[in-house]
Amino acid sequence: MATTVRVAAAGVLLLLVLAALARAEDPYLFFEWKVTYGTKxxxxxxxxxxILINGEFPGPRINCSSNNNIVVNVFNQLDQPLLFTWNGMQHRKNSWMDGMPGTQCPIAPNTNFTYKWQPKDQIGTFFYFPSMGMQRAAGGYGAISVVSRLLIPVPFDQPPPESDHTVLIGDWYTKDHEVMARLLDAGRTIGRPAGVLINGKGGTQDAAAAAxxxxxxxxxxxxxxxxxxxxTGIKASLNFRIQGHDLRLVEMDGSHTVQDTYDSLDVHVGHCFSVLVDADQPPGDYYLVASTRxxxxxxxxxxxxxxAGSSTPPSPNVPEPPAGWAWSLNQWRSxxxxxxASAARPNPQGSYHYGGINITRTIKLMVxxxxxxxKLRYGFNGVSHKDADTPLKLAEYFNVTDGVFTYNQMGDVPPAVNGPLxxxxxxxxxxxxxxIEIIFENPEKSMDSLHLDGYSFFAVGSKKTEFQVSSSIVFTATASRMGPGKWSPEQRKTYNLLDAVSRxxxxxxxxxxxxxMLTFDNAGMWNIRSNIWDRYYLGEQVYMSIISPARSLRDEYNMPDIALRCGKVVGLPLPPSYAPAR
Known part of the structure; x- marks a missing residue:
């Protein structure tokens, strides 16, 4: 009898341990950043x-797994307010940590703030950067790498890559970021970049010097x-290539891709790719090149x-970048x-059949x-955004929007007659x-790059095109996501409703x-913006307010106790909390 009791007690203890593990939070990763200016x-x-983080430029790389809890204590030792945004992180139910001027009060000089967020059901390659004013032009950026949880297979792990390298490429200006802001405020332009950086190093246009x-x-x-x-730049699309080596594309902006092979890749501002590179060439030195487009x-x-062990200098025949817009557009179509492939969860990426969902609304955003x-201004549909003294999310949460902003001052379509912004x-x-379907139209003579916080979306549309992806491979693609001229409803007949990349x-x-196309299922206040940072600074952005009617914690978190307050919400009592999910 005593033996039976002991066995039963052991079984109960095991159940209690398993229940505790089931309730346990995902692992925490802690970072402490001291943000300062330095001379480089x-x-x-x-x-x-x-802008340096812990004396480094670029800043520290955040290496984590899907669903980890990321805690970053930021000490602002600049002489200006500071915010960090986490480019591509979806922050499920948590726009409080998005780090944009419309969602969060800035971190004042000589104070600190602790960000807490999760790469919730995400994998892939992302980066962070300072989002106030023109600070992005001064550095302060770094990489975020989110790997799959254990037991969730990735489509290229047999055998796993020998090493996992970050390559942050971007144009660079030698003008001070405050000077650049004053130029824009005075109605002038910031001009062309002075050069290109690779991992914060100036590199060189002279191959011999690089060698x-x-x-x-x-x-x-x-x-x-x-x-x-x-x-991670602010203006120029770049072409990335490694002399003599093919690039096998495996991931972009958090999604596994069909593994086609390319001689080089155009990487537009704000975009991230992962490629596998086989060390299959004769031992020697080779150039890794990033050049403006x-x-x-x-x-x-x-x-x-x-x-390893090589003393052979690189060939002086540095690979040239491709020429023209058509090449870049056709590559994108491929x-x-x-x-x-499994995503951050075990189910395959293709289990979400976005092409079978009815569109309930079309928003056409024309630059x-x-x-x-x-003063030059940019915007969407005749409205140029300016930040309010009270962050928009806080004004909405405390129900004090009067005098801060009014909803829906911009229509779903551009005005028929262009008037003053x-x-x-x-x-x-x-x-x-x-x-919802969103159409971006860019009537300008220069490239634009648009980003949506808090979401991934499907870049849709299809048009057959024959494209040479490497020196030996030509195939017919059925995945165009864009086109020249103006969009019309007839273009929907060409949409790719099967395998457009989620990004x-x-x-x-x-x-x-x-x-x-995307489902607006992440409650909060989210920024749509140009990644071309002078356009962003001059107003080419809009915030999307998505409110859950249930006011449930299932859909959105309450404002954190540590959230900073500024503007009209200083001293106000907290609104009623969202209810727990039922």
Whole structure:
């Protein structure tokens, strides 16, 4: 009898342990960042002020797994207010941690704030950067790598890559970021970038000089390496390539892709790709190159990839970038979602049949440009956004929007007659859990790149095109997501409703359009913005307010106790809390 009791007690204890484990939170990762200015000489021998994190530029890489709890304690030791945004992180139910001026009060100089967020059911390659004013032009950015949880297979892990490298490429200006802001405020332009950076190093346009530098990466012959490549710049699309090596695309902006092979990849501002590179060339040194696209007086930077033990210098024949818009557009048309690969959960990416969902609303956002009192402004549909003294999310939460902003001052379609731009806080609403189509039209002569916080979307549309993806592979793609000229409803007949890649950023070519589809199922206040940062600074952005009618914690978190207050909400009592899910 005693033995039976002991066995039963052991069984109860086991059940209690399993129940406790089931209730346990996902692992926590803690970071402490001291954000300061420092002096760096990056291009042309010109010393300049750069934003450093713990003395580093770029900042520390955040390595985590899906659903980890990320806690970042930011100490602002600048002489300006500061915010960080986490480009591509969906922050499910939690726009409080989005780090945009419309969602959060800035961190004042000589104070600190602790961000807490999860890469909820996400995997892939992302980055963070400061979002106040023109601070993004001063650095302060770094990589975020989110790997799959254990036991969830990835489509390229047999064998796993030997190493996982981050490559942050971006254009760079030698002008101080405050000078750039004053130029824009005075109605002038910031001009063209002075050059290109690779992992915060100025590189060089002179290949021989690059060859004299220590290698940035080392290969062991016969191994495979993962490169996570993000364009962290503010203006220029870049072409990325490694001399003599193919790039096997495996992931972009958090989605596994069909693994096609390319000689080079165009990486637009705000975009991130992961590629696998086989060390299958004769041992030696090779150039890794990033060069600007679509701008006059092109800039490039080179770094060295060295095979272990090699003393053979790189070939002087540095690979040239491709030419023209058509090449870039056709390459984009070749990208496809890997429908059979697991995402952050065990179910395959293709289990979500977005093409079978009825569109409930179409929002057409046309880029607007004009001058107001001599100052150039950008916007959407005749409205140029300006930030309010009270963050929009806080004003909404405390129900004090009067005098801060008015909803839906911008229509779902551009005005029939172009008039002067209105400069106001731009907030539009969307019904919770509706499936919406958004059309971006860019009538400008230059490239645009649009990002939506809090969501991934499907870049849709299809048009057969024959495209050469490498020196030996040509195939017919059925995955165009954009087109020249103006969009019309007839274009829906060409949409790719099967395997468009799910991502958070989309480029829009000059005088062209792009179409996306998504379900607005993430309650909060979310920013749609241009990644071309002078356009963003001058108003090309809008906030989407998505409110859950249930006011349930199932759909959105309450404002955190640690949230900063400013503007009209200082001293106000908290509104009623959202109810627990039933």
């Amino acid at each position: 000489t990056l291009l042309g021998g010109v010393p300049q002020k750069v 004299a530098e220590p290698p940035m990466f080392t290969f062991e012959a016969g191994k495979t390496y993962r490169f996570r490549v993000c364009n 679509f701008i006059h007086d092109a800039r490039s930077a080179s770094a060295i990839v060295r095979y 990208f496809r979602w890997n429908l059979t 607007s440009r004009g001058h107001i009192e001599g 209105r400069v106001i806080p731009n907030v539009i609403t969307a019904e919770f859990r509706t499936f 958070h950023t989309i480029q829009v070519y000059p005088r062209s359009w792009s179409a996306i």
